[in-house]
Amino acid sequence: xxxxxxxxxxxxxxxxxxxxxxxxxxxxxxxxxxxxxxxxxxxxxxxxxxxxxxxxxxxxxxxxxxxxxxxxxxxxxxxxxxxxxxxxxxxxxxxxxxxxxxxxxxxxxxxxxxxxxxxxxxxxxxxxxxxxxxxxxxxxxxxxxxxxxxxxxxxxxxxxxxxxxxxxxxxxxxxxxxxxxxxxxxxxxxxxxxxxxxxxxxxxxxxxxxxxxxxxxxxxxxxxxxxxxxxxxxxxxxxxxxxxxxxxxxxxxxxxxxxxxxxxxxxxxxxxxxxxxxxxxxxxxxxxxxxxxxxxxxxxxxxxxxxxxxxxxxxxxxxxxxxxxxxxxxxxxxxxxxxxxxxxxxxxxxxxxxxxxxxxxxxxxxxxxxxxxxxxxxxxxxxxxxxxxxxxxxxxxxxxxxxxxxxxxxxxxxxxxxxxxxxxxxxxxxxxxx
Amino acid sequence: xxxxxxxxxxxxxxxxxxxxxxxxxxxxxxxxxxxxxxxxxxxxxxxxxxxxxxxxxxxxxxxxxxxxxxxxxxxxxxxxxxxxxxxxxxxxxxxxxxxxxxxxxxxxxxxxxxxxxxxxxxxxxxxxxxxxxxxxxxxxxxxxxxxxxxxxxxxxxxxxxxxxxxxxxxxxxxxxxxxxxxxxxxxxxxxxxxxxxxxxxxxxxxxxxxxxxxxxxxxxxxxxxxxxxxxxxxxxxxxxxxxxxxxxxxxxxxxxxxxxxxxxxxxxxxxxxxxxxxxxxxxxxxxxxxxxxxxxxxxxxxxxxxxxxxxxxxxxxxxxxxxxxxxxxxxxxxxxxxxxxxxxxxxxxxxxxxxxxxxxxxxxxxxxxxxxxxxxxxxxxxxxxxxxxxxxxxxxxxxxxxxxxxxxxxxxxxxxxxxxxxxxxxxxxxxxxx
Numbered sequence: 001x002x003x004x005x006x007x008x009x010x011x012x013x014x015x016x017x018x019x020x021x022x023x024x025x026x027x028x029x030x031x032x033x034x035x036x037x038x039x040x041x042x043x044x045x046x047x048x049x050x051x052x053x054x055x056x057x058x059x060x061x062x063x064x065x066x067x068x069x070x071x072x073x074x075x076x077x078x079x080x081x082x083x084x085x086x087x088x089x090x091x092x093x094x095x096x097x098x099x100x101x102x103x104x105x106x107x108x109x110x111x112x113x114x115x116x117x118x119x120x121x122x123x124x125x126x127x128x129x130x131x132x133x134x135x136x137x138x139x140x141x142x143x144x145x146x147x148x149x150x151x152x153x154x155x156x157x158x159x160x161x162x163x164x165x166x167x168x169x170x171x172x173x174x175x176x177x178x179x180x181x182x183x184x185x186x187x188x189x190x191x192x193x194x195x196x197x198x199x200x201x202x203x204x205x206x207x208x209x210x211x212x213x214x215x216x217x218x219x220x221x222x223x224x225x226x227x228x229x230x231x232x233x234x235x236x237x238x239x240x241x242x243x244x245x246x247x248x249x250x251x252x253x254x255x256x257x258x259x260x261x262x263x264x265x266x267x268x269x270x271x272x273x274x275x276x277x278x279x280x281x282x283x284x285x286x287x288x289x290x291x292x293x294x295x296x297x298x299x300x301x302x303x304x305x306x307x308x309x310x311x312x313x314x315x316x317x318x319x320x321x322x323x324x325x326x327x328x329x330x331x332x333x334x335x336x337x338x339x340x341x342x343x344x345x346x347x348x349x350x351x352x353x354x355x356x357x358x359x360x361x362x363x364x365x366x367x368x369x370x371x372x373x374x375x376x377x378x379x380x381x382x383x384x385x386x387x388x389x390x391x392x393x394x395x396x397x398x399x400x401x402x403x404x405x406x407x408x409x410x411x412x413x414x415x416x417x418x419x420x421x422x423x424x425x426x427x428x429x430x431x432x433x434x
Numbered sequence: 435x436x437x438x439x440x441x442x443x444x445x446x447x448x449x450x451x452x453x454x455x456x457x458x459x460x461x462x463x464x465x466x467x468x469x470x471x472x473x474x475x476x477x478x479x480x481x482x483x484x485x486x487x488x489x490x491x492x493x494x495x496x497x498x499x500x501x502x503x504x505x506x507x508x509x510x511x512x513x514x515x516x517x518x519x520x521x522x523x524x525x526x527x528x529x530x531x532x533x534x535x536x537x538x539x540x541x542x543x544x545x546x547x548x549x550x551x552x553x554x555x556x557x558x559x560x561x562x563x564x565x566x567x568x569x570x571x572x573x574x575x576x577x578x579x580x581x582x583x584x585x586x587x588x589x590x591x592x593x594x595x596x597x598x599x600x601x602x603x604x605x606x607x608x609x610x611x612x613x614x615x616x617x618x619x620x621x622x623x624x625x626x627x628x629x630x631x632x633x634x635x636x637x638x639x640x641x642x643x644x645x646x647x648x649x650x651x652x653x654x655x656x657x658x659x660x661x662x663x664x665x666x667x668x669x670x671x672x673x674x675x676x677x678x679x680x681x682x683x684x685x686x687x688x689x690x691x692x693x694x695x696x697x698x699x700x701x702x703x704x705x706x707x708x709x710x711x712x713x714x715x716x717x718x719x720x721x722x723x724x725x726x727x728x729x730x731x732x733x734x735x736x737x738x739x740x741x742x743x744x745x746x747x748x749x750x751x752x753x754x755x756x757x758x759x760x761x762x763x764x765x766x767x768x769x770x771x772x773x774x775x776x777x778x779x780x781x782x783x784x785x786x787x788x789x790x791x792x793x794x795x796x797x798x799x800x801x802x803x804x805x806x807x808x809x810x811x812x813x814x815x816x817x818x819x820x821x822x823x824x825x826x827x828x829x830x831x832x833x834x835x836x837x838x839x840x841x842x843x844x845x846x847x848x849x850x851x852x853x854x855x856x857x858x859x860x861x862x863x864x865x866x867x868x
Binding site: 042081082083086087105112113114115116117118119120123141142143144146147148149152153154155177179182183215226238243256261262264268269270271277280281284285287288289290291293294295297300302303305306308310311312313314315316317318321328331333334335336342344345347348351352353354355356357359360363364366367371377383389406413415416418419420422423424425426427428430 | 488496507515517518529546547549550551552553554556575576577578580581582584585586587588590601612613616617635672695696702703704705708715716717718719721722723724725726727729731734736737740741742744745747748749750751752753759763766767768769774775776778779781782785786787788789790791792793794796797798800801804805817841847849850852854856857859860861862863864
């Protein structure tokens with residue numbers, strides 16, 4: 001299995017009275033059985049497109065061609081916000097080092113915001129004739145994405161002409177007629193259809209996440225295989241042997257029985273920084289409704305030990321911690337005896353950077369537990385396509401099952417419409433000079 | 435004044451019963467008066483070095499020379515973690531666009547973690563002969579920073595020879611003898627002394643934050659002047675006219691009277707992303723002790739409207755929001771009539787990216803308030819050295835005064851020592867093969 005779950009430090013016998021009581025937890029865990037059965041039945045009927053993605057292959061043909069076309073650029077800008085960007089960011093992070101390009105692959109920039117200063121700096125710096133653009137809005141009506149697209153496109157047209165500009169773009173949107181689709185059609189820009197049955201924050205395994213991954217040079221098949229492995233095991237299991245159900249029950253039991261309303265996801269892997277933000281949206285937007293839900297926080301090991309650990313250990317006991325760990329011993333640079341000829345740091349001699357990272361992650365796990373903080377560890381064998389697919393499917397299922405326990409719909413986000421309407425009103429008022 | 439505070443939407447008369455009652459709030463606010471008096475007295479006696487930084491100038495002479503020396507590099511790597519890095523990150527973000535260098539200035543990379551994959555990618559990519567290094571550890575004993583330094587230094591020595599390597603480095607540490615200082619002395623690496631009276635998370639206005647800022651091309655004087663403006667106003671005021679005291683009282687009154695234990699800092703300015711992380715450490719590590727404190731979260735506008743706003747509006751009412759806003763109307767690219775000839779997006783025609791950003795930030799402010807969520811707005815006129823200095827001093831004072839209200843010491847972090855000791859033990863066990 002790709003993911004190894006250690007949940008022992010969530011229980012009273014390991015961490016004292018702040019941990020869960022096994023019998024009370026069991027009652028919550030058993031409430032997940034109907035969710036597993038329901039998901040299995042839906043999967044059997046192929047009624048939820050998300051669950052069919054792990055074995056889909058035909059939908060990758062057009063993205064492969066588009067990825068090939070855009071890869072001729074020096075850099076590719078992804079225009080899109082929220083879940084139109086985070087899945088791709090998470091996957092592309094596996095292929096991109098923070099300090100340069102993978103040889104022969106364009107550098108991906110994910111523009112998920114509308115700060116004019118960022119955009120001005122961008123347009124000043126890039127050679128637009130050697131830049132590709134992927135524009136993603138599932139509804140096709142996202143104001144920020146349309147603003148990005150409609151201000152950048154004329155610049156590219158001015159730089160290289162209208163026809164060549166169209167060849168530098170691709171658009172992902174739903175099949176229904178919408179502003180982004182109509183604008184793309186008018187200009188002859190290639191459109192990739194996104195299945196409207198796959199909600200935004202569950203779209204990372206669709207072409208929304210996989211096309212950026214393919215541009216970055218990843219293979220989409222093992223990503224989906226990793227997801228399939230988790231899905232298959234989850235839907236054939238009792239709650240106790242179904243890691244997503246067990247995880248959902250932990251979160252909800254801690255909320256109900258211990259008033260723990262914050263969940264901290266803390267990977268000890270730099271390349272999972274975006275994964276943490278992807279999870280943060282998935283969890284917040286799926287569960288935060290009807291006055292319930294818990295608040296997700298993305299922390300990073302080891303750096304946030306020097307920022308947040310004081311609060312985590314000695315502040316209010318209102319958090320549940322999930323550490324994502326990866327064995328590192330022996331990897332990275334090693335401290336030579338002569339370079340640390342100082343008794344005070346003898347403990348570092350002959351140790352590698354990976355040794356220290358291993359020691360730190362183990363120490364944080366044990367210290368949280370010793371301070372009565374419920375903490376689980378999910379250990380991955382290595383970071384590759386298969387593992388990230390498995391992680392994504394795990395957390396999508398955990399989120400859906402947690403929503404069932406909390407009695408909320410994991411697939412809607414009704415509260416954000418009001419703000420969108422207000423923003424349009426304010427924009428209209430500027431228009432009329434009010 | 436650089437900062438304009440609007441706290442009206444924290445009170446019941448604006449947002450309903452979830453807001454604060456004015457009379458009850460007043461009792462908390464008046465409790466801040468002794469804190470202001472105490473800080474004024476300390477400042478009068480020059481007894482807290484942090485408060486003397488805004489008017490200090492002599493301590494900038496050596497950093498100016500070191501910045502000049504390191505600026506001859508193509509890139510400068512800052513090795514250091516937590517507060518040894520976040521202040522510099524926050525300031526350098528003003529000078530660096532995310533897409534390239536300011537002409538004639540080296541690119542700064544802040545390496546605040548010890549992931550071997552990140553380091554391997556780095557060493558593979560960079561020309562070490564054209565790279566400068568700034569190593570920061572105030573105690574001089576931070577395991578992660580020593581590991582970074584002791585594994586990178588031999589690589590540089592191998593690439594360009596021992597003597598030239600030393601010229602590429604500079605070290606910031608406290609004056610007492612410590613492992614980092616001894617290692618630097620042995621190799622003839624220049625050392626800059628950090629005042630041991632200035633705690634790590636309060637060090638952004640010292641050379642720990644200002645040297646990276648100077649390398650990036652910023653002027654340190656207006657940063658300190660912005661801080662001085664806030665400090666002077668704060669210490670001469672009654673609590674009602676002292677924005678840091680008012681802000682501290684808001685946080686604590688919401689915790690005590692409304693059980694609001696999470697504070698969300700949400701800038702609508704990309705370049706303040708690191709500022710949000712700097713604040714997050716300042717607040718968490720200063721207040722999170724004795725079972726109290728509130729949990730800081732960094733969100734970003736507008737992108738997190740598409741990620742976290744559903745939770746913020748419709749999840750549990752356990753959060754206090756601080757939006758940092760900046761007027762943007764009329765800035766950035768503008769949507770031409772012909773590029774949006776579609777009735778469905780007529781609201782975007784002739785609007786600029788900055789117009790949309792203004793409308794969005796106003797809409798989020800009003801929507802949070804309309805949903806009974808306490809929210810304040812801090813508006814900055816523009817983002818420059820003066821403003822960032824003002825913001826930093828504001829939040830340092832707000833944190834110190836909040837600590838007084840909560841009865842905790844804002845300057846210590848006793849809980850994290852246990853984890854550090856454990857990590858060393860585990861490393862030692864690896865050494866002996868256990």
